[in-house]
Amino acid sequence: MKTSLLLMILALTINGCKENTNSKQKLAEKGESSRKWWKEAIIYQIYPRSFKDTNGDGVGDLKGITQKLDYIESLGVTAVWLNPIYSSPNDDNGYDVSDYRDIMSDFGTMEDFDHMLSEMHERNIKLVMDVVVNHSSDEHYWFQQSRSSRDNPYRDYYHWWPAEKGEPNYRYSLFDEKGDAWKYDSLTDAYYLHYFSQKQPDLNWENPKVRKEVYDIMHFWAEKGVDGFRLDAFQFVAKDTSFPAIDDDLEKNFIEHYAVQDGLHDYLKEMYEEVFSKYDVMSVAEGAGRNFEDAHNLVDADRKELNMAYAFEGVDIAKPEGYSLKHFKEVFTKWEREFSEKGWLSIFLANHDQARLVSRFGNDSPKYRAPSAKMLNTFILSMRGTPYCYYGDELGMTNGNFETIEDFKDIAAINGYKKVINENGDVDQYLKNLRFSSRDNGRTPMQWSASEHAGFSTGEPWLPVTDNYKTINVVTEETDSSSVLNHFKKMVQLRKSHDVLVYGEYRLLAASHPEVYAFSRELDEKKVLVLLNFSADDAHVELEELSAISDTLINNLDIVDIVENRISLQPYQAIIFSLN
Numbered sequence: 001m002k003t004s005l006l007l008m009i010l011a012l013t014i015n016g017c018k019e020n021t022n023s024k025q026k027l028a029e030k031g032e033s034s035r036k037w038w039k040e041a042i043i044y045q046i047y048p049r050s051f052k053d054t055n056g057d058g059v060g061d062l063k064g065i066t067q068k069l070d071y072i073e074s075l076g077v078t079a080v081w082l083n084p085i086y087s088s089p090n091d092d093n094g095y096d097v098s099d100y101r102d103i104m105s106d107f108g109t110m111e112d113f114d115h116m117l118s119e120m121h122e123r124n125i126k127l128v129m130d131v132v133v134n135h136s137s138d139e140h141y142w143f144q145q146s147r148s149s150r151d152n153p154y155r156d157y158y159h160w161w162p163a164e165k166g167e168p169n170y171r172y173s174l175f176d177e178k179g180d181a182w183k184y185d186s187l188t189d190a191y192y193l194h195y196f197s198q199k200q201p202d203l204n205w206e207n208p209k210v211r212k213e214v215y216d217i218m219h220f221w222a223e224k225g226v227d228g229f230r231l232d233a234f235q236f237v238a239k240d241t242s243f244p245a246i247d248d249d250l251e252k253n254f255i256e257h258y259a260v261q262d263g264l265h266d267y268l269k270e271m272y273e274e275v276f277s278k279y280d281v282m283s284v285a286e287g288a289g290r291n292f293e294d295a296h297n298l299v300d301a302d303r304k305e306l307n308m309a310y311a312f313e314g315v316d317i318a319k320p321e322g323y324s325l326k327h328f329k330e331v332f333t334k335w336e337r338e339f340s341e342k343g344w345l346s347i348f349l350a351n352h353d354q355a356r357l358v359s360r361f362g363n364d365s366p367k368y369r370a371p372s373a374k375m376l377n378t379f380i381l382s383m384r385g386t387p388y389c390y391y392g393d394e395l396g397m398t399n400g401n402f403e404t405i406e407d408f409k410d411i412a413a414i415n416g417y418k419k420v421i422n423e424n425g426d427v428d429q430y431l432k433n434l435r436f437s438s439r440d441n442g443r444t445p446m447q448w449s450a451s452e453h454a455g456f457s458t459g460e461p462w463l464p465v466t467d468n469y470k471t472i473n474v475v476t477e478e479t480d481s482s483s484v485l486n487h488f489k490k491m492v493q494l495r496k497s498h499d500v501l502v503y504g505e506y507r508l509l510a511a512s513h514p515e516v517y518a519f520s521r522e523l524d525e526k527k528v529l530v531l532l533n534f535s536a537d538d539a540h541v542e543l544e545e546l547s548a549i550s551d552t553l554i555n556n557l558d559i560v561d562i563v564e565n566r567i568s569l570q571p572y573q574a575i576i577f578s579l580n
C-alpha cells in the first residue's frame with residue numbers, strides 16, 4: 001500500500017547516542033574485550049615518501065608530516081602508522097634498513113623525528129613505527145661484516161649455505177627476478193637467504209645476539225615515546241635452518257611453508273617479556289599465519305605475544321576481474337566470528353602493498369567514485385577490529401596513471417616483470433594486472449590541492465601525481481560538505497562516539513544478498529544497523545530490523561527510502577541507523 005511508503009530525509013545525528021554508565025560497566029565485565037586504547041584507535045597510515053615534501057626534492061619528509069598534523073588531527077584519527085623511516089638504500093622504499101637508529105636522509109634528521117613525535121603527542125595522536133626485522137639491508141653493518149668472512153662474529157646474523165655442501169634446496173623469493181631466495185656470494189663461496197629482494201638478506205632469529213639487537217632497537221624507539229610497533233613480515237622470521245627440500249609449489253603455497261614455523265612463538269614471547277611488557281605500546285603483526293589457530297596463537301591476550309595481527313584474506317579478495325560480495329561477506333564474517341570472544345584483529349582494505357581502495361573494491365568512474373569511496377570507508381569504520389585507513393583514501397584517491405613498465409618504480413613490479421620474461425610468460429597480461437594491482441598505485445603523492453604537483457612538492461615528485469588531482473584533493477574536498485573527506489570525518493566521529501561500533505557484537509543479515517552488505521552491531525542496550533550497497537545498481541533488501549529504526553546516524557546520500565520493512569538503496573549507498 002502506497003500509504004505505507006515512508007520517504008524520509010533524516011537528519012544526521014552523529015552525537016545523538018551517548019553510552020551510559022551501565023553499558024560501560026557491562027563492557028568492562030567482558031574481560032578481554034574490555035577497553036584498550038588500541039582497540040578504540042583509528043589508525044591513519046602514512047607512506048612518508050608520498051605524503052608531503054617540504055624541501056622540493058620530490059620526496060616526502062618528516063617535516064612534511066609535521067606540517068600536516070593539523071590536517072591529520074582534523075580527520076579525528078587517533079594514531080599514525082608510519083612506513084619505515086630508517087636509513088635505507090631504498091631498494092624496497094625503506095623496507096631494507098641499513099641503520100635502525102637513524103633517519104633516512106631523504107626524510108630528514110632525528111631532530112625532525114623528535115619534533116614530529118612531540119607535535120603528534122601534543123595533539124593526542126599516537127605513533128606506530130614499522131619494525132622491519134625479518135631482514136635488513138645488505139648495506140647494514142651487520143651484513144657487511146657477515147659477508148666479509150666465514151669466521152666473522154656477525155656471520156651467524158644471517159642464513160648462509162656453504163657452497164661445498166652443494167646447491168641449497170630451493171626457496172621461493174617474493175621479489176627476486178628468478179624467484180630464487182638463495183643468492184650466491186663468491187666472496188666466501190656461500191649462498192645467503194633472502195625471502196624478499198637480493199638486497200634484503202634474512203636475519204637469523206635463532207641467534208640470540210640478533211634477537212637482543214632487535215629488542216635494543218625497540219627500546220631505543222620506545223624510550224623516545226613511540227606508542228606501537230608494526231612487525232613487518234614477522235610471521236616469516238622462524239625458519240627450519242636445515243633447509244630441507246620442499247616438494248610443493250612453493251611460490252603458490254609459500255605462506256603454508258614460511259609462516260609461523262617452529263620457534264616463532266618463543267621469539268614473540270621473549271619480545272613481549274623484553275619489550276612490550278615494559279611500555280604501554282601496541283603491537284601488530286603483518287600477517288596472521290596459515291589458519292585461525294595460528295592467528296589466535298599470535299594475538300590472544302593470555303598468550304602474551306601480540307595485541308593484534310592483520311590477515312590478508314580480506315584485502316586479497318579484489319581481483320582485476322572483480323570480486324563477489326558474497327565472498328567478501330563470507331570472509332569478513334568468518335574472521336569476525338572467529339575473533340568474537342577472544343583475540344583482536346585489524347580491519348583494512350588498503351595499504352602501501354595494494355592498489356587504491358576505491359579502484360579495487362569500489363568504482364572509480366566519475367559517477368560512482370565518491371559514493372563508493374564513502375561506502376567503503378563506512379565499512380572499514382563500522383566493523384569490529386582496529387581500523388587502518390590509508391592516506392588518500394579519505395579523499396577517495398584512485399589508482400595512478402601507469403602504462404608501460406618504465407612507469408613503475410616498485411621493485412616487486414619491476415622484478416616481477418623480469419621474472420615473467422625469464423619464464424616466457426604473458427608480458428601483456430602481467431602489465432594489465434599491474435595497472436590494476438601494482439603497489440605503485442597506492443603510493444602516488446598525496447593530493448593536497450589543485451596547484452602544481454597537487455601541492456605535494458615544489459619539485460618533480462618521485463612518482464607522478466595522478467591526473468585527477470585537480471578535482472580530488474584536500475582543499476576542494478574540505479570546502480564541499482558532501483565530499484568523501486567530510487564523510488570520512490563524520491564516520492570517524494561516529495565511531496569515536498559510539499562504543500557499539502568498536503565493541504558491539506556483529507550479526508550478518510541478509511547473508512546471501514548479492515549487492516547489499518547488511519549487518520547489525522549490538523552492545524548492551526545499543527543496537528545499530530549498517531547497510532551498504534556494494535553495487536552500481538539500485539538494491540532492495542527486506543529486514544525486520546527496519547521496523548525498529550530510531551535515528552539515521554550517517555548516510556552518504558540524501559535519501560532514505562523505506563516501504564514497510566523494505567529499504568531501497570541507491571548505487572553505493574551506505575547508511576547506519578540506530579535501532580530501538
Ligand code: NOJ
Pocket residue numbers: 092095096132196232233286352353
Ligand atoms: C611487507 C611490507 O608491507 C612490504 O611493503 C615490503 O616490501 C615487505 N614486507 C618486505 O619488507
